[in-house]
Amino acid sequence: MTGSHRNHQLDRLVDRGWVEVKPFRSKNTTRERGAGERPVSVGAHPDHAENGNSLALSQPRGKLGGDNERERETKVTISAIEAEGLVKTFGKVRALDGIDMVAREGTVFGLLGPNGAGKTTAIRVLSTLLRPDAGRASVGGYDVVRQPKQVRRLIGLTGQYAAVDELLSGHENLYMIGRLLGLRAPQARARAAELLEAFDLADAASKLAKAYSGGMRRRLDLAASLVGRPRFLYLDEPTTGLDPKSRLALWGMIRGLVADGATVLLTTQYLEEADRLADEIVVIDHGRVIAAGTPEQLKTRVGGQVLQARPADPSDLAATERILAAFAGGEDDIYTDGQLVTVTVDDRSALGQVVRRLDDAGIVVDDLSLRRPSLDEVFLAVTGHLTQDESEPDHDPQRSRT
Amino acid sequence: MSTATLAPAGRANVVANTLTIARRNLLHIRANPEQLVEMTVQPFMFLALFVYVFGGAIAGSSREYLQYALPGILVQGIAFTPFTTAIGLNVDFQRGLIDRFRSLPIARSAVISGRIVADGVRIVWSILIITGFGVLLGFRFGGGVAGALGALALVTAFGLTMCWFMAFIGITARTTESVNTWGFLIILPLTFASSAFAQPETMPGWLEAFVNVNPLTSVIDATRGLMLGGPVAEPVTESLIWLAVITAVFAPLAIARYRRRI
Numbered sequence: 001m002t003g004s005h006r007n008h009q010l011d012r013l014v015d016r017g018w019v020e021v022k023p024f025r026s027k028n029t030t031r032e033r034g035a036g037e038r039p040v041s042v043g044a045h046p047d048h049a050e051n052g053n054s055l056a057l058s059q060p061r062g063k064l065g066g067d068n069e070r071e072r073e074t075k076v077t078i079s080a081i082e083a084e085g086l087v088k089t090f091g092k093v094r095a096l097d098g099i100d101m102v103a104r105e106g107t108v109f110g111l112l113g114p115n116g117a118g119k120t121t122a123i124r125v126l127s128t129l130l131r132p133d134a135g136r137a138s139v140g141g142y143d144v145v146r147q148p149k150q151v152r153r154l155i156g157l158t159g160q161y162a163a164v165d166e167l168l169s170g171h172e173n174l175y176m177i178g179r180l181l182g183l184r185a186p187q188a189r190a191r192a193a194e195l196l197e198a199f200d201l202a203d204a205a206s207k208l209a210k211a212y213s214g215g216m217r218r219r220l221d222l223a224a225s226l227v228g229r230p231r232f233l234y235l236d237e238p239t240t241g242l243d244p245k246s247r248l249a250l251w252g253m254i255r256g257l258v259a260d261g262a263t264v265l266l267t268t269q270y271l272e273e274a275d276r277l278a279d280e281i282v283v284i285d286h287g288r289v290i291a292a293g294t295p296e297q298l299k300t301r302v303g304g305q306v307l308q309a310r311p312a313d314p315s316d317l318a319a320t321e322r323i324l325a326a327f328a329g330g331e332d333d334i335y336t337d338g339q340l341v342t343v344t345v346d347d348r349s350a351l352g353q354v355v356r357r358l359d360d361a362g363i364v365v366d367d368l369s370l371r372r373p374s375l376d377e378v379f380l381a382v383t384g385h386l387t388q389d390e391s392e393p394d395h396d397p398q399r400s401r402t
Numbered sequence: 403m404s405t406a407t408l409a410p411a412g413r414a415n416v417v418a419n420t421l422t423i424a425r426r427n428l429l430h431i432r433a434n435p436e437q438l439v440e441m442t443v444q445p446f447m448f449l450a451l452f453v454y455v456f457g458g459a460i461a462g463s464s465r466e467y468l469q470y471a472l473p474g475i476l477v478q479g480i481a482f483t484p485f486t487t488a489i490g491l492n493v494d495f496q497r498g499l500i501d502r503f504r505s506l507p508i509a510r511s512a513v514i515s516g517r518i519v520a521d522g523v524r525i526v527w528s529i530l531i532i533t534g535f536g537v538l539l540g541f542r543f544g545g546g547v548a549g550a551l552g553a554l555a556l557v558t559a560f561g562l563t564m565c566w567f568m569a570f571i572g573i574t575a576r577t578t579e580s581v582n583t584w585g586f587l588i589i590l591p592l593t594f595a596s597s598a599f600a601q602p603e604t605m606p607g608w609l610e611a612f613v614n615v616n617p618l619t620s621v622i623d624a625t626r627g628l629m630l631g632g633p634v635a636e637p638v639t640e641s642l643i644w645l646a647v648i649t650a651v652f653a654p655l656a657i658a659r660y661r662r663r664i
Binding site: 124127128129153156161164172180210228 | 419497508
């Protein structure tokens with residue numbers, strides 16, 4: 001379903017010449033694909049078919065190709081974004097309580113956590129909008145407190161809400177940013193047109209942004225952060241509130257930017273998003289790093305496999321729980337949500353035994369599965385709660401989210 | 403990725419950045435054409451109502467009152483024009499646009515100064531409209547061309563000064579509603595408890611005392627002197643001192659608030 005949308009969109013972008021299709025290397029693995037296979041990771045399980053081709057947005061033509069690839073490989077060990085012991089308090093709330101993180105150049109670094117965990121505060125410190133109370137951070141080798149101007153020259157920021165000027169047209173928005181960045185008028189106009197085309201906004205270029213849909217505003221916002229071709233792109237919950245189609249399109253664009261050598265710092269509450277996009281993830285909660293690593297490492301850290309069963313008859317729930325519990329590693333590894341019983345198991349032969357025992361007990365199940373843990377389960381394991389169920393008040397005092 | 407196209411942020415860029423932001427703010431008028439109506443029709447209504455409703459009662463004839471009141475109505479009108487500075491900055495903060503501007507390698511002052519330059523254009527427009535209507539209704543300059551130009555320059559300077567004050571209000575207030583509340587609570591008494599509409603000598607002693615220390619009284623008296631050809635040395639000097647003091651206090655305060663507001 002969604003795959004065909006993406007294909008269609010990609011084809012259009014390619015036809016227009018603003019997007020080039022090339023191998024996408026930066027994610028954890030590089031798999032060979034059949035010739036002619038389309039780059040669609042869309043709709044597939046994140047573990048499969050992740051890497052195909054990617055969108056390379058409007059780079060100067062001469063820069064594409066082998067040089068870029070080699071350059072990226074040599075840079076891969078350089079720490080692009082570094083933070084050490086970042087602390088930021090607002091009144092009594094410690095929004096950041098000693099954050100350490102290192103993002104490598106040319107990768108997607110995911111900052112994951114529930115609302116109020118400190119994600120936005122971290123982004124604001126790293127984009128020089130907030131001074132940390134303690135600790136240090138550098139971007140591209142420049143200190144965010146002592147060399148904010150240099151840092152600003154390297155970054156592009158897309159905040160939580162689309163920060164576009166609603167009373168200007170899409171073109172005027174991008175033209176304005178171009179001029180502010182020191183482009184001459186014709187260059188700024190050309191860059192605006194180029195980005196509008198790439199983000200599928202050319203038809204709405206002269207419409208006021210207040211007439212744009214939510215997805216169009218997000219795309220315009222992202223385009224605005226790309227006018228200066230930033231080396232580091234900060235995306236603060238870029239897909240919050242987007243429909244699935246727009247979300248997939250945005251993911252494609254983000255992959256394309258990384259393929260071009262950009263480093264992306266992404267915050268998200270969507271674990272699937274982090275799983276799909278991020279090379280490395282830091283999970284933060286209450287301003288602290290509670291887990292870090294690649295998505296694979298995090299899943300391995302939780303260990304074992306996830307076994308889930310949903311009894312057809314709700315009255316069998318307790319019995320189902322008892323049967324599954326026998327295979328669980330410990331008390332903490334059993335989790336029941338509604339009618340779905342989830343346990344973490346280490347024994348791969350568990351599934352067969354569970355089937356037999358359920359059958360012996362005369363329990364019919366609608367759903368029975370054994371799989372690798374998802375990031376949701378990782379999150380649950382490390383924080384003790386799910387992002388979606390977050391019921392705490394929002395700690396970030398700085399915004400009224402609308 | 404190439405960042406080579408970005409120009410270095412120098413002094414020349416502060417000016418360029420300011421003009422870019424000013425252009426952006428002026429483009430907003432196109433999206434809200436009613437602003438233009440407000441800026442044009444409202445002063446005319448105000449002028450006509452005051453002169454014809456109160457003129458006879460206050461000065462004996464509306465023609466005579468027009469001569470007295472026009473400079474006051476002009477200064478009052480310009481005292482309210484900078485509300486757009488306050489509201490505009492406030493909305494930019496709420497919409498996240500300020501974050502975008504602050505994350506760009508541009509002069510931080512350009513966002514405020516661009517706003518003020520744009521409002522300078524509105525101020526000059528309003529001055530010309532109000533004065534033009536006044537002339538249409540029969541106002542006659544008594545201070546010659548130099549006096550008239552001096553008055554326009556002084557009122558423009560006054561408007562820009564008020565922009566700094568209103569920028570401070572706009573950045574400090576959390577919502578546009580509180581911008582309006584605070585703005586009106588402060589500006590409205592200042593404009594009425596002045597020499598704008600009536601002679602201070604006719605007021606109760608306590609009010610007359612306030613009117614005489616009200617900076618707007620100095621600006622109004624100076625404008626009146628320049629437009630009609632009366633004494634100007636003292637009120638103009640007082641006005642310039644007031645404008646310098648208000649700018650010296652509120653420009654740094656506004657910029658400091660701008661830097662600190664999250």
